[in-house]
Amino acid sequence: MFGHVALNEDANVLVVGHDGVGRENVYVYEQTLGGTNNWGWLNILLFSERKASLSISGNTFVVGTSNGDTYVYTRTTNWVLEQRIAPETSADANLFGWESAIDATYLSHNWC
Numbered sequence: 001m002f003g004h005v006a007l008n009e010d011a012n013v014l015v016v017g018h019d020g021v022g023r024e025n026v027y028v029y030e031q032t033l034g035g036t037n038n039w040g041w042l043n044i045l046l047f048s049e050r051k052a053s054l055s056i057s058g059n060t061f062v063v064g065t066s067n068g069d070t071y072v073y074t075r076t077t078n079w080v081l082e083q084r085i086a087p088e089t090s091a092d093a094n095l096f097g098w099e100s101a102i103d104a105t106y107l108s109h110n111w112c
Helices: none
Strands: 002-007 013-019 024-031 039-047 051-057 060-065 070-075 079-085 100-102 107-109
Touching (some): 060 100
Antiparallel strands (some): 013 024, 024 039
C-alpha cells in the first residue's frame, strides 16, 4: 500500500513511501530517467520502522519514522544518507519526528 508522497519544487523528483510486508520502503523516481517525458525508478531505501512523513526540497529529502528518528538524504549523483536525527532518550521517542518537513533552508520535525 502506497502512503506518503512528496514532489520537489522543480517537479522532477518524486519520493513515495510504500508499506511492505515486514518492512517499509521509500522509492525515489526522477523525471526523464525512463526516457523523455517519463518517470524512471532511481532508488529504493528500506526501513525497519514505519514511516510517518516524507518531505523533499531540491536535492534533499527527509523521512520521519514512527520510532522517532528522522533521516536526511541528499543527492550529488546518488541519494545517500547524510544524517540520522534521533531523540536523546527512548522516553523522548514518542512521536518525535512523526511530522518532518524541509525547505531550501530549514528542516523541521515535531515533538509531541
